[in-house]
Each structure stands twice: as C-alpha cells, then as structure tokens.
Amino acid sequence: MEFGFTEEQQMIRQQAAECLKHECPTGLVRQLMESEHGYSHELWQTMVEMGWTGLIIPEAYGGVGLSFVELAIVLEEMGRALVPGSFFSTVVLAGQVLLAATNDQQKQCWLVPLASGKLRATVAATESNGRWDAGGITVRAEHQNGQFLINGTKLFVPDAHIADLIICVARTGSMEGVEQGITLFAVNRHAPGLTVTPLKTLDQTRRLYEVSFEQVQVPAHYVLGEVGQGWTIWERVFDKATIGLCAEMVGGAQAALDMAVNYSKSRIQFGRPIGSFQSLQHRCADMLLLTESARSAVYAAAWVASQDANDLSLQASIAKSYTNDAYRYVTGECIQIHGGMGFTWEHDAHLYLKRAKADEVTFGDAAFHRERIAKLIGL
C-alpha cells in the first residue's frame, strides 16, 4: 500500500507543470478565450510532442501505454493552467470510447491518428433535457439499407467545431428498458446534414456547441461496439471522464488557493499583511482542507480507474460530488480574499470561478452524484 506517487510519476508531473507554465500562461488562455474556436494549434502540437495525446493508448496503436493515474497527473496540471482547447474531449472522452469499443480496423482508422495528434474528436451525449442517465438519450438512429440515419439534436457538446470526428450516443431501440437500445456512432463532422452551432457560455475556455443531425448517414461499419450495447461502454467512459475532469478541477482549486495565499502575504491593510488576519487564515485553511480532501478522493478514484475495479462508479461519484463543492467554494473564496481586485476582469480569479461552475455541471452536479452514491450503497 503506497498512496503516493512513484518517482517516475512525479517526474511526469514536474514536466507537465514546467511545460504548461511556459506554453500555456494565462495570457494565452485569455487570448484563446477571445478567439473563434478557443483553440491553439501550437499548444496542441506541444501537447502531442509531450506524448499526452497517446498517454493511455497502447503502444501497439502508437501510444505510450501508461495508466489512468498518469493521465490524471497530467490533467491536474492542465486544470491548474486552465488549458483551453480539445485535449479533454479528444483524449479523455473520444479516446476512451475508441479504446473501449472499437475493433482492430477501427482502431487503426481512428485511434492511431488520435494518439499521434492528427485526429481531434469529441462525444455528443447530452441533449436539451440536460440528463446524464440513459433516459436522456432521445436522438434516434434508424437502420436503413445497410447504413444508419441519425436525426435529432445534441446540446452542450464540447469542442465540436474543431473535432474531425463526433461520437454520437444515439437510440436505436425503444425507450423502454432505457439502458438497452443505445448505440455509439462515429460520425464525420463534415457529414451532410450535420450542423454545429456555437453556444455562448460562462466559461469561454472550453467551448460548447449544439450539434444537430438531419438525416445524417452513417455506414454500418462506423458503429462502435455492438448495436444496442452502447450504454455500458459509455457509462464506464463517463465514470473515467468524470474522474479525469475531477483531476483538472483539483489542479484549478490548487491554483486558486495558491493565488489567494500569495496575495494575502503581500497585500497590506491596517499596517499588516491581510494574511495575518485570522479570519483570512481560517478561510485559507478550509480551502486547503477541501482541496487536499478532493485530491485524495480523485487520486484514489484514478487508481481504481487504472485497475478497472468494480467500485469505479462509486469512487467516481464520491470524487465528483465532493470536488464539485470544493472547487466552487475555493474559487469563490479566492475572489473574496482578493477584495475589489478579485472582481476585475483583469485578474485571473474569475477564470477559475467560471471553470469551476462549468465543470460542476459537466458529468453531473453534486446532487446527481450523491443520489447515485445513495443507490450504490443500497439506500
């Protein structure tokens, strides 16, 4: 039992931290926020060169073949730097679906270019009902003459505009037995009938889109896994992506805490640094308690994900429900401690608050996950 990182894992973290400090300063984040797609090709290339796009993809498909723990380490650093763009949607969402659901031919076709950074992808799961459970999937795909026709609208799809491939979670069966009859499709973003419309959102560091399908034709060999068996695959990817997002969130919380503590040491009011006032000290101590506790939950969950253990869903829900509250709280406190300065556009504090709110509702809010925990523990 060793609940700490190996030397190799610590090195991966250090390299990631160093790299992002130079290649993704908040100046760049702000610049990308104001750009059309919130994406930088140079930054993407840097991440490819670091080996991150292939981090958890087996060497046989051009990846590095490391475990989910190493991915979580890198994601934590990305969250700290507020990395914009499509890494999460490509590697943590689409990458894991492709890893879990594809045959060898499909892996050659999509996983290999994904590992080498040539292919960007995303997953279109949620709809206007805002649900994360199987009952929320109403976009339909009909089998017709050896191909599928997809109709309907997906909402809140990350990075759809720069994705080459959109994996669509669609219903091929009836609504009864909601978890059956769901199928995963690989859809070319340029397929006729597919429209991507940007949404204006709170957190501009991660772009969301509406993706509508109107008689979009998908060949049968673009089905990922078995027809009608997509939900179990998506559910496991959902759990792992949730844990991955939590790792990012912990990194963001740490950044907000560091910012607050540093500011409190240098800002003088009433003739002394504000960090010497006990009320601020206690706020910071609670911020640390929440950040560290979220971190423990996330590392444990990442390890469970790396082992594909049975309690994956439970650990994912524990991590997400706790981290949701922790990240939101810590980023709010960060603004409070900065006083008027924290309320300005110019200061970075609001970037983290916005990320925290967006992450909080992505893959389920705390109440959703607590209800899931309640069921899983037999309540």
Next chain:
Amino acid sequence: MNLNYTPEEEQFRHHVRAWLNEHLPRDWQQLARAQSKRMDEWMAFLKRWQRQLYEAGLAGISWPKQYGGRGATMIEQLILIEEMARAQAPNMLNISIGIELVGPAIMHHGTEAQKQRYLPKILSAEEIWSQGFSEPAAGSDLASLQTRALVKDDSFVVNGQKVWMSWAEYSDYCILLVRTDPTAPKHKGISFLLVDMRSPGITIRPTKQITGEAEFSEVFFDDVVVPRENLVGGLNQGWNVAMTVLAHERGTSAIGYQVRLRTELDGLIRLTKQFERNGRPASQDPLLRQKLAQAYSEVEILKHNIYRAVTQIMRTGKPGPESSIIKLFWSEMDRRQKEIGMEMLGLYSQLVHESKGAIDDGWWPHAFLWSRAGTIYAGSSEIQRNIIAERVLGMPKG
C-alpha cells in the same frame, strides 16, 4: 501509487482477523453501555483485554521488539487498527494516551532506563497513563501553564492544578507539563515529567461531562515529590517533548476512527431503512439520502487522507503539520454524521439510555453529545486552522 496490499500484509490481516474472531468477548458491548454505573468492572475488563492483545503480540506492534513491540511497519499497524475497528473490538485502555502519546514521547526523548522501565508496561496495560497538560488558564495556549516544579535535592516538588485529565482516576502514571523556570520565555521554562499518580499530595476530583459520565477529572498537586530520574528530555526542554506528543495525538490516532465512523454510518443506513419518517421509510427521504451519501463520501475521503498521510510518514519518518488537516476533517465530519443521525430519529432523538422506546438503547444522542468533544480536545478546530495557515500555507503570524 499502489493501493493494494502485499501478500504478507494480507496474511497479517487474516491472522489478526482470525485472532479477533476467536478471542473477542461477545458480551463486551453490554458492559460498555453500563460503564457509567460499573466503571471498576469495565476498567478491569479493559485491562484484561489489552493484556490478551499484548500476549498475542498485538499491542503497540510498531514499537521495537526490545520494548515489547513487534517491530512491525506502519502499514501493519494500520491493518491491525482497521481490523480492531472492523470487528468492533473495544479499544485498548491504554491506547489513546499510553500507547499513542506517552510511548512516542519516551521513545524519542527518554533515556534508555526510562524506555526499559516504562514502555513494556504501557503495552501490557500493567500501568495505565493519563495526560496532565491542560490547566484552568492554559488550554489552547498550553505554553502559559502555571503548575510549578522546584528542584530540591534529587527531586522535583510539584504544586498546581490540572484540568480535563482523561482517565486520571484510573491511571497509575501521568505525563505532566510543569514550569521549572518562571523567568524564561514561556516555551523555554517548561519541563516534562513522568509522575506516579499514587504519590502523596495528589487529589483527583472527577468532573461530570455533558454526557453525564465522568471520564475526565481535575487534579491537584500539593507538594508532590517526583524523582529527578523521571524528567524526560532535559530540564526546561519539555516543550519539544510536548510537541512530539501533540503531533502524534493529531495524526496517526485517526487511523481507527475512519473504520469506526464507517461502521456507525452503516448502522445508521440500516436504521434509516427500518425507521419511518413522515409515513414512509426514512431511506426514501431525498434530503436524507443526499446527506447520507455525503457522509459516506466523507468517510471514504477521510480514509484516503489517512492513507496518504501514512505513506508520507513512511517516507519521511514522522507526522508533519499536515496531520492538522486530518484532525480538523475527522472531528468536524464526526459532528455532521451524528447530527444526521439525530435528524433522522426525529422525536426519538430525545430518548436516551434505558428509556422505554429508545432506539439502539439511546446510542445516537450519546454519540451526538460526544461528537462535540472532538473539535475541542487535541487542539480545537480553530487551533488546527491556525496551524494549517501558518505552518502549512506559510501565512504571516497574526
């Protein structure tokens, strides 16, 4: 990172589990419930129980063999504590003060003679210990303590008063902080003594607690003579020794709590399914489900926090100020958990031990009251936050 145990560790876990299965007295919980009335019987039982553990090589297992331990690793210690808690075995009588506090203090700062004289008897429960730190005017501000000791010939002569000394009535020895140099700055004039509780001049007055029991006492020292050889860590060097004690009190002693809190929560979850609330099983109340799920998460996270801290201790050799995070976390969440239990029980939360209709014989109201102590003793929540801010986050002193 590897959260699995080695085959040897798993084997040790099996050994402990089997031993407990065979030796754990079945009726101990009834005795525990009646403890306020039959304290002597309860104490005798606990002494026997610890003696048994000691003879099986299961007391203070991470201590060196020459002092009665087993020379085991922190992980094995963690496994033992977890298994004890899982089997709902009674704690060792001497564990919270003798084994967890006095032991490390003597081990780190004591002379060889002190180690040989005291350590084995702590493990075997032959000698029970208490902790005389707090005074009426020195609680959180421990260094302002006033109990004096004058050096006279080959002894110290102690005068003063201590408060809130847990188990004082039943203890054979205490660790005592005294002022030996009133002219020095407050931290510099303190010495750390090992005091025989049967010495002439000691008066013990039990203090009734909010639970109705009297676990702690006021203790008066009136010209109490303590031999010079009972000094630990040098004259006026007692503060360092006290810091060792406090670090252990805040850190590793929480290992067992997470299993205990989990067992209590499992009990609450079972109860929630049987207990009606507004005409339906309480387990179907959406708000209660949310709170129970949160409580469940917090216990899991406490466990992970502790495992991370244990790994850190194994790598660096000692608990750091981070142990304040664990102390703050468990004591505050324990309170939240007991509040959920009381909320669930509604009207029944008022019914205490031996009342007609009391649920679980009034365990919840009792636990609810007890949970108010955890955020006060071993450094209050406010003191933990101060330590975290100043020593972990490096914020400027107030």
